[in-house]
Amino acid sequence: MRVLPSAKAVLHRTALIALLSAPTLAAAQCGGSFQNFVRGLKDEAVSAGYAISTVNEFFNGVSQDQSVLRADRSQGVFQKPFVEFSRRLISQSRLNRGRSKGEEFDKIFDRIETTYGINRGVLLAFWAFETDYGAVQGDFNTRNALVTLAHDCRRPDLFRPQIFSALELYRKGDFDPARTTGAWAGEIGMVQMLPSDILEHGVDADGDGHVTLKTSAADALMSAARMLSHLGWRANEPWLQEVTIPADMDVSASGPAYKKSLADWEAMGVAPRTTSFAMKDAEASLLLPQGHKGPAFLAYPNFDIYFEWNQSFTYVLTAAYFATRLEGAPVYDAGSSEQGLSGDQMKELQRRLQARGHDVGDVDGILGANTRLAVQKEQKRLGFPADAWPTPDLLNAL
Structure with a gap:
């Protein structure tokens, strides 16, 4: 009733x-x-x-x-490139603890997978990165x-x-x-949710009559799953998969803003690094976080939902990749990326891009979505591989 x-x-x-x-x-x-x-x-x-x-x-x-x-x-942590950032956040200890937590809260994750169709690796990765599985929730007074x-x-x-x-x-x-304490930006609990998200998506999963995200892992995980589902997570679908690309491939259509069918990517020589493609019929984006010589991933529709949680491309990709590791994927092939830019060089690049009429947002030294798109456009114009990875050579050419 x-x-x-x-x-x-x-x-x-x-x-x-x-x-x-x-x-x-x-x-x-x-x-x-x-x-x-x-x-x-x-x-x-x-x-x-x-x-x-x-x-x-x-x-x-x-x-x-x-x-x-x-x-x-x-x-400043978001100024670090993907390989450095991901290696900093992902350790064997954190991986082992994640798998242990998955076993400890197996019944909750079973409920989540049945109710929302979200893999446990996805939530374990958020839990790990946001608060180290609840150990570091922030000591800022939230109000x-x-x-x-x-x-x-x-x-x-x-x-x-x-x-x-x-x-x-x-x-x-x-x-x-x-x-009540939490992160400096007002997020509360083991998976760091803002008060409005707790009001809208909070779940009393342990049945004590309260939504307690700071002390109840069941409440925190179920609430996070409900929020991801509300944001549009597609049940029982993948989110990220590592791939390989040909050395001479045209990479001008890489990046989150561009999507192609798997058949089109296969025709261009994109191949799964292990096993087979995670979906048969889907559109996906090719992500080259450190250029065409670095790691390569296909991002499926669920990957877009990560940006509703956090706007940093590096953070989002690292969280999505760690979720695949928790689900059994191997360590990515780091390749041999070309030298990137320091924080000061990145700011100078952003200023030069602004001078050419590109909207890069704030000059903050962070290689965000707008800066990547502007870099890609200039790479095309100047005849560089258009992989959205800025190098000293590109900076000099501008």
């Missing part, structure tokens, strides 16, 4: 929806006096239907956290982090709604504003 929500619960949900559906207001209200900013948040929550006592309790003792802002501005980032005018439209989601979690008894 379905239990209908109480009138009070409906009121709070309606209030929350109203708060979360005002991006223009969110973007406008940032900066200025921190105290005035907090006062505005409180007034908005009360006007949306939250009790004054609840609002005051939630915001009591809130403070600006400068360490959060420092963390937001120094994400303070969210309010600090919403007050900062870089991305208020992202973080301001999360404050009100945390307020709703507090009202439900699943958030302690003084003691």
Whole structure:
């Protein structure tokens, strides 16, 4: 029998929806006096239907956290190329622990695979990279982090709604504003989910009446699976497979933005490194994270869902690759990539690309999706192999 929500619960949900559906207001209200900013948040929550006592309790003792802002501005790890980054994150110990966790929580993973069609390796990889299987969940006060980032005018439209989601979690008894901690960007628990994602996708998998992502592996894993399913994960389909490519292949159609059928890739000489293609009929992208002489992968439709979790190409590819390792795939062939660029050289490359009219986003020294596309276009123009891997020779040619 379905239990209908109480009138009070409906009121709070309606209030929350109203708060979360005002991006223009969110973007406008940032900066200025921190105290005035907090006062505005409180007034908005009360006007949306939250009790004054609840609002005051939630915001009591809130403070600006400068360490959060420092963390937001120094994400240098994503400047590392794929081979270095993946070797840094993937160790034999982490691999062994992942397989051990898979056995320990076998029943939960069986439920996930039956309910959502998501392989355990996918979730184990997220669990490993986000918190080292729950061991390192972050010690930033979540409420303070969210309010600090919403007050900062870089991305208020992202973080301001999360404050009100945390307020709703507090009202439900699943958030302690003084003691709930997590990552600097406000993610909570073993798989690091934002408050709004917990509200929408949280699952009480252990049946204790609460969604507790910090201490319940069952809740965390099932919630993450539900979220991936909501984002469009295609049940029981692959996500990534290592391949080999001919030395003289035209690589101008490589990269996440381009897709071809497996028949087309086969006709161009792309072949699975081991066994056979993971799907018979599918479109896939050819990924060359460090150019045509480095590792090569085919990314299937599920790979795109990773970008809903994290926007870093290097992180996403590493997480997807580690998931295949946990499922039994061998270590990739690193090949012999050409020398890449240092962080300062990458920034200079981005400035030169901007000068030629390319949209590369921020000049941050990170080889992101926009920078890769711009590099590929310039490589085509200049007669370089168009594999989106910038080298000192390309930088000099620009």
